[in-house]
Amino acid sequence: MSKSKTLFFTMMIISTIFTVSSNNWISMWMGLEMNMMAFMPLILSKYSKNSSMAAMMYFLVQSLGSLMLMFSMLMKIKIELFNELMTLSLLIKLGSAPFHMWIPEIMSKLSWNSCLMLSTWQKIAPLSMLMNMQNNMILMNITIIMSAMMGAIGGINQTSLRKIMGFSSINHIAWMMMSNSTNSWMMYITIYSFMMMTICYLFKYYNMMFINQMNNMNMSSSEKLCISISMLSMGGLPPFLGFLPKWMVIQNMINEKSFMVMTVMIMMSLITLMYYTRIMVKMMLLSASTQKWTMIKSKTSINVIITMTNLSLPLLVIMNFK
Numbered sequence: 001m002s003k004s005k006t007l008f009f010t011m012m013i014i015s016t017i018f019t020v021s022s023n024n025w026i027s028m029w030m031g032l033e034m035n036m037m038a039f040m041p042l043i044l045s046k047y048s049k050n051s052s053m054a055a056m057m058y059f060l061v062q063s064l065g066s067l068m069l070m071f072s073m074l075m076k077i078k079i080e081l082f083n084e085l086m087t088l089s090l091l092i093k094l095g096s097a098p099f100h101m102w103i104p105e106i107m108s109k110l111s112w113n114s115c116l117m118l119s120t121w122q123k124i125a126p127l128s129m130l131m132n133m134q135n136n137m138i139l140m141n142i143t144i145i146m147s148a149m150m151g152a153i154g155g156i157n158q159t160s161l162r163k164i165m166g167f168s169s170i171n172h173i174a175w176m177m178m179s180n181s182t183n184s185w186m187m188y189i190t191i192y193s194f195m196m197m198t199i200c201y202l203f204k205y206y207n208m209m210f211i212n213q214m215n216n217m218n219m220s221s222s223e224k225l226c227i228s229i230s231m232l233s234m235g236g237l238p239p240f241l242g243f244l245p246k247w248m249v250i251q252n253m254i255n256e257k258s259f260m261v262m263t264v265m266i267m268m269s270l271i272t273l274m275y276y277t278r279i280m281v282k283m284m285l286l287s288a289s290t291q292k293w294t295m296i297k298s299k300t301s302i303n304v305i306i307t308m309t310n311l312s313l314p315l316l317v318i319m320n321f322k
Helices: 003-021 025-043 049-074 079-094 102-107 112-119 121-131 137-154 161-178 182-205 211-216 221-234 243-255 259-285 300-310 313-317
Strands: none
Touching: 003 025, 003 121, 025 049, 025 112, 025 121, 049 079, 049 102, 079 121, 079 137, 102 112, 102 161, 112 121, 112 161, 112 182, 121 161, 121 182, 137 161, 137 259, 161 182, 161 243, 161 259, 182 221, 182 243, 182 300, 211 259, 221 259, 221 300, 243 259
């Protein structure tokens, strides 16, 4: 990483911490602006027009969110309007439905490293602001249901793996917003970040961009198993690690008697699991003639670590997450 990239990366981390630890709206807004300006150079690549388009789209969307945020602060006299405008501005910055279409579009133009940053770290600051507000529950419930539906249905017809991960990210935003307690959403985004990190690492290592590339991959069965388990974990299927944060959110929803929202979210989660399974089936079945369990590659140990971590749910259950 060059010196300038290191500087912007550090600035991105510090600006998010600045936003999360602030106690007034102006300094939070300043943190969000610093975060946006630090993230844009990180996604730019001098050899790619796509990254320039992605940076411009990201700038325009975040600018609109910042404009609404500033306007809502000026309108603070009318407290009801202030809360709703502030919530909408943060939903735009977060990429939640119905303001979601920029996420898959931008992710399809980025490298896997940039996709990882956009899906994980860039969500922390807007989410922490959203969780510290007195939100209109009707507005939040509508947004959560729409995000779960759009994230699930949008990914069905996609062949680009980056777009699929973008729609998956929108679906996970709904689960994060539904985990009302601070501890729950922080735990959710931590585990989601780890799962996203493993999947982006694997896709980057094998240079996968589209589903049809899965047919031509000359991978051993252990490597295929590693990617398949990571996919199932991302879909939230027990007994994999990805089920743990969803389990916590489902417990929260049962305690709050949000049964309708819970039913919709679980059904939509099954649809996301369907398009993860479609990725796996391409890889596992279409070139199943080679059974090379003993094939030694330089990254075998990392594949084993990823597989074992995704299977560690029974160990983590004994820990107290409340």
